[in-house]
Amino acid sequence: MVLDLKIDVREEKNIPIVSINGEIDIYTYPKLTETLNSIIEKGSTEIVINLENVRYIDSTGLGALADGANRVFDQGGHVSIICNKPQVKKIFDVSGLAKRNLSLFPSEREAVDNARKHLKP
């Protein structure tokens, strides 16, 4: 529906890809946190998160992403974010979040390639 959040997880070349559809806010972010936690608990440290179909993300959504990124970073991993919507990018810019352990990519191709480079053999 208009305010819903849908999350899909699949794997490509051993990299979990989280595709998010909808709006991430104070109401929906727990679903994202849950998803990331279960992926991390399974041992993945390189995670790709596709935000191409995210129409809206707020500070709590960024917080959930940053939390996940911190957790995998502690284990030597990274979170790669796919994001091409100017409005969503702007949020990352204003937050100053797109640094060390969380990188933005314009397409899934590039994000997965980058993640695979970091993947321990």
Next chain:
Amino acid sequence: MVLDLKIDVREEKNIPIVSINGEIDIYTYPKLTETLNSIIEKGSTEIVINLENVRYIDSTGLGALADGANRVFDQGGHVSIICNKPQVKKIFDVSGLAKRNLSLFPSEREAVDNARKHLKP
């Protein structure tokens, strides 16, 4: 924008085709009335109105359509409406409006063909 109304008029085989995009309500319907009036004043009596991209129409929007249909009917003409959205169709159904001088069609092809049949040579 989210609540806007855009109206485009073109002609195909002497039939004016009015394409409407957006929401028709108490705020936007005057634009529709204006458009229909100017077409009718130019002498057209068979008018095709495409509502495929209308996300929302209310009783004032229906009123504007019915008014236009009444005016061309007085001159022996018809209004053919293209409408495939169930929600919009429902509005026509509940209103009991889709009768004599105002007919619904599932595609522009069929609406134009029907209008041409009625067109005086």
Next chain:
Amino acid sequence: MTSKNKCIEISIPSSSEYVGVVRLAISGVASRCNFTVDEIEDLKIAVNEACTNAVVHAYNGKTGTVTVRCYPKHNELAVEVADQGAGFNVKEVLARAGKSTPSGKRPSLGLGLTFIQNLMDSTKIQSAPRKGTTIRFTKKHR
């Protein structure tokens, strides 16, 4: 109606440009109540028609306020649309509702109340001269 805590309230100037704002808000409320897409559309129409009536008929060209209150309940959404305008004779109007005036110049079909009654599960109208009108309706979850 119920405790203030479970009420979402929107009030707008009785001006045609803001009726669409109420539609957006109600679609949000209805979607949070897990109504289906079709039910959400029905609610948008009912609320829209009630607000449009208040904008058109309540204040005789002056600007007043139209207030929409939504009460999400276990198995339904209750909505109340209120103005403090002219009021009208409900019995008289309902008797002729749906019957279009064939030669009326204004693009009005007398359809507003018919839509509300057809699309909602229950409707109640209270109106008093110069005190205003409150229309209450409910939509049940299927």
Next chain:
Amino acid sequence: MTSKNKCIEISIPSSSEYVGVVRLAISGVASRCNFTVDEIEDLKIAVNEACTNAVVHAYNGKTGTVTVRCYPKHNELAVEVADQGAGFNVKEVLARAGKSTPSGKRPSLGLGLTFIQNLMDSTKIQSAPRKGTTIRFTKKHR
């Protein structure tokens, strides 16, 4: 602030599920004020963050009301988000705003107020202990 006539008001229970309803309403108001798509997004974010703060911080788990008032003006939109909750020490908080606590467990970055200040043209916060918080901001048309 200005006459009631030019105010669009939305009030919701201080519950996370209704913040999205306010975003929808504000996007309608902003679109009626002829803001650009980008400006509408900025306004959605600012209003969202102010409401989220009221939902998270104002009522200590109890339910209160969050009220959003929009005042469309000639060259700007003024917005006011108010709660009657716990209040906070504005000076102290603004001094540390934007500085993230590196090991905080909760997914909060202290970004809400930073977003509002960055995206709006002016921001004013009033807060008093146990009386509540009102944050006012304006967005100008470009």
